[in-house]
Structure formats: structure tokens, C-alpha cells
Amino acid sequence: MVTTTAAPAPHELTSKGRATRARIVEHAAELIYAKGVHATNNEQLRRAAGVSGSQLNHYFPTKESLVLAVIAWQAERVLTFHRDERFTGFDNLEALREWADFYVGYERAYQEGCTLGSLASEIIKTDLDVHDELASAFDQWRGIFREGIERMQRLGRISAEANPAQLAHLFLAAFQGGMLLAQVARDIAPLKDALQAAIDHLQTFATSPDADGVQAR
Amino acid sequence: MVTTTAAPAPHELTSKGRATRARIVEHAAELIYAKGVHATNNEQLRRAAGVSGSQLNHYFPTKESLVLAVIAWQAERVLTFHRDERFTGFDNLEALREWADFYVGYERAYQEGCTLGSLASEIIKTDLDVHDELASAFDQWRGIFREGIERMQRLGRISAEANPAQLAHLFLAAFQGGMLLAQVARDIAPLKDALQAAIDHLQTFATSPDADGVQAR
Incomplete structure (x- = not known):
């Protein structure tokens, strides 16, 4: 998945090779x-x-093959984090608040940015042929939010008027943009404000206090 | 403003020098x-x-002095665009919609990103000493949105409960993040969705149809 024609794929390696x-x-x-x-x-x-x-x-004959492997590695970590059971698939507002609190409180994130977003920004204009891998990673990430918001609708926690695909873009954009602005400002406020406002917006679609998910757990 | 100690400042140059x-x-x-x-x-x-x-x-003895001049140039263009009278200081929702429509319809913007944001992303981890100039540019940009939203409040178009500083961060983050995601996806949808949702959120604070600003003009 993350190799060029010249680089050995992980499954072609011995266990020692895979570890290296x-x-x-x-x-x-x-x-x-x-x-x-x-x-x-x-x-x-x-x-x-x-x-x-x-x-x-031997493992990475080109910079491209190395960057592709790093994209795959960072994407795996970000997606695994978002799929952690503590966020219950983002099917309630409280999970989104917990998620926002994590990043707002994680000093390194706003000093150095999103692991995947800052990588994307840096290489998007280069001639490294890594576009499809990046697009796929962000697409899966957005899918986690979209599916969570769709579940909130099915559970009757938010109104059918909410647009899950659009709101998922808002969350991911507020996160990526907030991270960039926080890095530039050397201050967490842009990220904190953007995520809070995005969550406030989703809350305007709440049909009952149950949207928080507190009563449901 | 945009020079190092070794580079001549524009006001120190002849008119021919300034043109070059x-x-x-x-x-x-x-x-x-x-x-x-x-x-x-x-x-x-x-x-x-x-x-x-x-x-x-002679004009740019170091890459840093050149990048600083480019930041100042791009910042000037972005700020001038946002201060254009067609946006009436962003004191109504219709102006925000017109602003969003401009970027959503501007093909090059989503292919190559925000002129200032993509520059910031690329150089933020380098050792170029351009941080203060970048931070100042984004701060002024956010100020334009914040002041517009404050004016909406004074004009009674939106509720006093809205938080202009926070909402200004939402708009700028949705824009920057939406631009990055649009570049990655090679599709305008992330930017369009993020800006639409941010404007929808501001509209939840509208006190009357006059928030659109249509009757006031």
C-alpha cells in the first residue's frame, strides 16, 4: 500500500525486516x-x-516511498485515535466536546500542528506523488464525523434538518484551520474558539437534552 | 517593514529601484x-x-528577506480585498455570503490554496524568522471579521449573545481548513460546506430578517 515498485512491501519482509x-x-x-x-x-x-x-x-529507495509510509503511519494513528471507544463513534455532543478538549489541551498539537494536516500542507505543492494517499486519509477521517452525526439523527438526538456531510466538513475544516492559526499565533485560542463554535452550531440542531448522550450511556 | 538589516527598505530606494x-x-x-x-x-x-x-x-540578500517581502505583499492583497467596499465591513450576513461565493467560485484558490495560508503552512516549521509578520497579518485579517460581527451586534442585527472574537476565529479557521481540504480533495466541496455552515451558525444569532443587511442598504 505504501510502496513504490522498487520498495519492498511490509508483507514481503521477514519479521525482523518489518521491525526495522x-x-x-x-x-x-x-x-x-x-x-x-x-x-x-x-x-x-x-x-x-x-x-x-x-x-x-533498501526499505525506502526514494523520498517519495518514505513520505508515503509516513502518511500511512500518521493516518493510521489519527484514525485509530478517532475510533477509540471513548468517543463512541461521535454519536453525541459530549463526545465531540471531549475530542475538542483533548486537542485544546495537547500542547504539542498546537505548537507543531496536526500530524496529518501539517504534512499535507507542506507537500501538497511538491511533485511527490502522494496525493491519493492523503485524500484517502482525510476522506476516512471526515467519514468518522459524518457517520457520527448520521447516527445522532437516527437516534433522534439532532434534527433531520442537519446536513451530516456538510457538518463533517465544518468539523474537519475548523480543526485544520484552527491548528494552523494556533501555530501561527503561538496560542491555542483560534483552535479552541473554532471547535467550540462548530460544536455550538451542531447543538443548534439538538432535539432534546439527550443529544449530549449523557442519559443514553 | 519587510527588510532585514542588509536589505534596502522601499523608502530608501529611488522610484526606479522601487519599481524593480x-x-x-x-x-x-x-x-x-x-x-x-x-x-x-x-x-x-x-x-x-x-x-x-x-x-x-541587492534588493533581497537572503531568502528570508524575500519571503518577508512576499508575506507583506500577500497580506496587503488579502486585507485590501477584505476591506473592499462591496463587503461593507462584513456588517451583515449577505456580505459574508458574497465573500464565501467569491472563494468557492475562484478555481485557482482551491487548487493552490489561500495565498497567505499555504505560505504559512509551508514555512511555519522552517527556521526562517518570519513568524511575527505572519502572526500580524492573520491578526489583522481576523480583526476584519470580528469588527464586522461587533457592528452587526451594535446595529441590532444579531443577538448580544454572539461572541464576535470566537466567531471570527471560526470564519478564519473554516476558510483556512476548508482551503487545505479542498486542495487535498481536488474538490471545492470542503470549502463550500465549511463556509456555508459557519455562516449558518452566525445566522442562528440573527434577531430579524434585517441581519441580511438587505433592508439597510
Whole structure:
């Protein structure tokens, strides 16, 4: 999924090979998140992951193959986080508040941005051929919100007048834009305000106090 | 304003010098918007602007001084656009709808992103010392929305319960996030949905049909 024709896919590797590959991807993701794609070079990555140049070249013959693996890795983490059972599939407003509180309270997130959004912003104008993977990751992410809001409607928690596809775009856009503005301002307020207002908006569609999901659990 | 200690400020230049400097900045802004900061090099810029290497070096001795000038140039354009009289200081909902329609209909905007936002995203993790200029530009931009919403309140168009500072962050975040998601999806829907939902949210605070501003003009 994350390989070029020249790079071995994880399932083609021995368990030791998979572990080495995973260690490289994890360190690459960390370096790229902290410093950006352009400022991350092979020398830093080799040192951080404790691999040789030929090992690095074996698993990731091109920068593109490495960036693709990092996108897949970050997407997996973001999607897994959002699918955590504590958010109950975002089928109530309280889950959205808990989600917003997590990011508002997570210092590194607003200092360095969304792991996936800041990566997308940095590489979207480059000639790295990673567009489909990025689009797919964001599409799945938005799907989690959309399905949650659809479930709120089926459960009668919010009005049928709400537009789940549109509101899912609002949540993801408020999150990505809020993260960018928070990084620029070096202040969490833009993210906090944008998410609060987006949740307030969804709440205008609430049909009863049950929309919070508190009584239902 | 946009210079380092080594670069001549515009007011220190002759009118011919100012014209040459302006031509370089304009072409740099265009190249950076289309290709990104990292993919823009001096050779391309010299050719595009029709200047020699020593001229380029005279006006912009470092990449930082050039990027600072491009930030100032893009910020000026964005702020001037938002202060255009057709938006009447965003003191009514119809002006916000017209603003959203402009960007939703402007193909290049969603293909290449916000001129200022995509620049911010790309350079925010680099060691270019341009943070204060970026923060100031976004702060002024948000101020335009905040003041418009405050005026809506004073005019009795929206309820005193609305929080102008928070809603201004929602609008700017929905715009920036929507632009990023539209670039990733290669589809305008994320931007269109996010802006529509943000405007719908402001409308929930409307006290009368006059909030549209139609009767007042």
C-alpha cells in the first residue's frame, strides 16, 4: 500500500525486516512532524533510527516511498485515535466536546500542528506523488464525523434538518484551520474558539437534552 | 517593514529601484504561490522578473528577506480585498455570503490554496524568522471579521449573545481548513460546506430578517 515498485512491501519482509522498517517509519514521522519534510534528511534519519545508509535505501529507495509510509503511519494513528471507544463513534455532543478538549489541551498539537494536516500542507505543492494517499486519509477521517452525526439523527438526538456531510466538513475544516492559526499565533485560542463554535452550531440542531448522550450511556 | 538589516527598505530606494523591487516581489509571490517556497529558486525568479543575479541580491540578500517581502505583499492583497467596499465591513450576513461565493467560485484558490495560508503552512516549521509578520497579518485579517460581527451586534442585527472574537476565529479557521481540504480533495466541496455552515451558525444569532443587511442598504 505504501510502496513504490522498487520498495519492498511490509508483507514481503521477514519479521525482523518489518521491525526495522517500522522503526525507520516511526523516526521519520517524528522528525518530519517536528521539523518538516524538507528539513528532514537521510543522515538525521539514519542516526535517529540506528540504521545504515544501505538499510535505509533498501526499505525506502526514494523520498517519495518514505513520505508515503509516513502518511500511512500518521493516518493510521489519527484514525485509530478517532475510533477509540471513548468517543463512541461521535454519536453525541459530549463526545465531540471531549475530542475538542483533548486537542485544546495537547500542547504539542498546537505548537507543531496536526500530524496529518501539517504534512499535507507542506507537500501538497511538491511533485511527490502522494496525493491519493492523503485524500484517502482525510476522506476516512471526515467519514468518522459524518457517520457520527448520521447516527445522532437516527437516534433522534439532532434534527433531520442537519446536513451530516456538510457538518463533517465544518468539523474537519475548523480543526485544520484552527491548528494552523494556533501555530501561527503561538496560542491555542483560534483552535479552541473554532471547535467550540462548530460544536455550538451542531447543538443548534439538538432535539432534546439527550443529544449530549449523557442519559443514553 | 519587510527588510532585514542588509536589505534596502522601499523608502530608501529611488522610484526606479522601487519599481524593480516591486517587480521582483510580485514574481516571487506568483512563483511561491504556484510551486511553494522550497521549489522556488533564484534562477527561476531572475528569469521571471527579468533581473540580474546582482540586482536580486541587492534588493533581497537572503531568502528570508524575500519571503518577508512576499508575506507583506500577500497580506496587503488579502486585507485590501477584505476591506473592499462591496463587503461593507462584513456588517451583515449577505456580505459574508458574497465573500464565501467569491472563494468557492475562484478555481485557482482551491487548487493552490489561500495565498497567505499555504505560505504559512509551508514555512511555519522552517527556521526562517518570519513568524511575527505572519502572526500580524492573520491578526489583522481576523480583526476584519470580528469588527464586522461587533457592528452587526451594535446595529441590532444579531443577538448580544454572539461572541464576535470566537466567531471570527471560526470564519478564519473554516476558510483556512476548508482551503487545505479542498486542495487535498481536488474538490471545492470542503470549502463550500465549511463556509456555508459557519455562516449558518452566525445566522442562528440573527434577531430579524434585517441581519441580511438587505433592508439597510
